[in-house]
Amino acid sequence: MAFGTNYENIPQGGNLVPEGDYECIITNAEIKKTHNGKYKVGFMLTIRNDIRQECQNRVLFMDIWRKKEPTPADEQVDGFNFAQLMAVSRAAQIPSGQSFESLEQFMQALCGRLLLAKVKHETYNGSTNAKVDPLSTAPTAFPECRHVQKQKTQTPAYGATAPRSQQGYAQRPAQGYAQQMGYQQTAPPAPASMQVDPNEFEEILGNGDVPF
Secondary structure (H helix, E strand, O other): OOOOOOOOOOOOOOOOOOOEEEEEEEEEEEEEEOOOOOEEEEEEEEEOOOOOOOOOOOEEEEEEEEOOOOOHHHHOOOOEOHHHHHHHHHHOOOOOOOEEOOHHHHHHHHOOOEEEEEEEEEEEOOEEEEEEOHHHOEOOOOOOOOOEEEOOOOOEOOOOOOOOOOOOEEEOOHHHHHHHOOOOOOOOOOOOOEEOOHHHOHHHOOOOOOOO
């Protein structure tokens, strides 16, 4: 069978994104169920290509797990770790006091926003992955965004690097990025069934939840 040389899918610098800080854009957020029946809010972060940094366009994953013994604050967000969600919200610069009707609306508001993610390598059951701790996220140092998002789904950070397609790019400045991707950048005022107030969760920020 005839073929041509193609270097687009060759991993660069190994399969894992190296440990360190990366300027990212939140490109997806959804509730997922694992094979063992546990639930998590899974965030997909794309390393921005408008900043001079390593691993541009690579994808990182950040998980926030449903707690076995949720607090009243956790119950506001369907039992998921409220402190970790608020840490991500603060890093993404959702205004303090913003109200949301549901966790889904809150997740939608985060999509398209920027933050600084700290990557660490974690080994579990013999597998090493690049992970982002929600409590380690911080506001971006580059709020003016000119990231160019690929149309195709990108390969996970703990797999090969994403294909470098020559087509399917579209310029999306930060101001209109969420709208052009079909996301809602900020939620409208709603009954305070869930209210983002970083000042209320300072004391529990260090209490990370272990999914096992």
